[in-house]
Amino acid sequence: MREGERLNFVFIKRFLILVASLFIWFIIHTTFVIIDGLNDELKPVDVAVVLGNKVEVNGQPSERLKARLDKSVELYDGGYFPFIIVSGGIGKEGFDEAKVMKSYLIDKGIPKEKIKKDNNGYNSYMTAQNTSKIMDKLESDSVMVITQYFHVSRIKLAFRKMEIKEVYSAHAKIFEFRDIYSIIREFPAYYKYLFK
Template sequence: MFLKSILLSVFLYFIFVFYIVVDSRNSTDFKADVGIVYGNKVELTGKPSSRLEARLKAGAHLYEKKLIGKLIVSGGIGKEGFDEAKIMARYLLNNGVNRGDILIDSNGYNTNMTSINAFKLVGVESSVVAISQQYHISRAKMSLSNIGFKEIYGFSPDYTEFRDVYAYLREVAAWCKYWLLSL
């Protein structure tokens, strides 16, 4: 019985991972009002981590291609002591995004807070693109939908690293939590 429970759990885990991967596939078959770049680690030097820089490059790319009109940069103050959103905004300014097209959310400490703050910044009538790593896109889209956004897309950079294995493990639990609690 114990072995069957373990096998069922493993099977369900892989079903969730499969769903997350399929739901997070990239497409540029959209034109949206706003791209939301989710925060991540800022290095002790004050520069975005490689993972965060990949997200910012993806956002700048969508902006440059005119697939989005504005960008929300969302993050909090990390343990390194930097306001992620302000670091992100500076990066985008230095990479061709107009100051007036960058909205700063310095209270995006998690995916749900980012969704709530995006609602406050642009309203649910705006079309949005969640920009993050692939493992995070499905939950980010669900959270935006739960807040009330209707037209939601996802886009992830072409960036992977070994820690993504852990990220998918964690993401299944986080996705289930967001689904169960409608976050």
């Protein structure tokens, strides 16, 4: 084998080993994320935070967002927390997600004074930052995050970066075909937050 061919072979071999290693790590990480997200940590906490999602053009929460909100109603009624923070921004449809979420919860019987709005939760990290400030005002130490199962690990990481020690989670009871894309996206997103 010529020197050039040998170097080419070594390069290809190392490249394939790297690709295989990354794929194995992706599988391990994704398995952990799914298991973590599907195993709710239901403990009494000071406050819950529901992460925003799409509001439909008719002004109603999307099915994903309804599932998150319905989970918060179920757990509020179960006595797990006295306050709910609804966190979202202005979506491309032009609606204030937090405002729509609050209205939905009020319609479900949650007293309006028990709902706190975060209108600047444009991403998970901003939600964690804003929730931390609201929790300081409420003199709260523990939080339960309510979102899609694939999102739980990353949002808990974001909250711990805000030095909130007691972070628990519950997942919305909805599964969609688009979860495949979301699960894949969570892999780089988690490490972006980890090294932020």
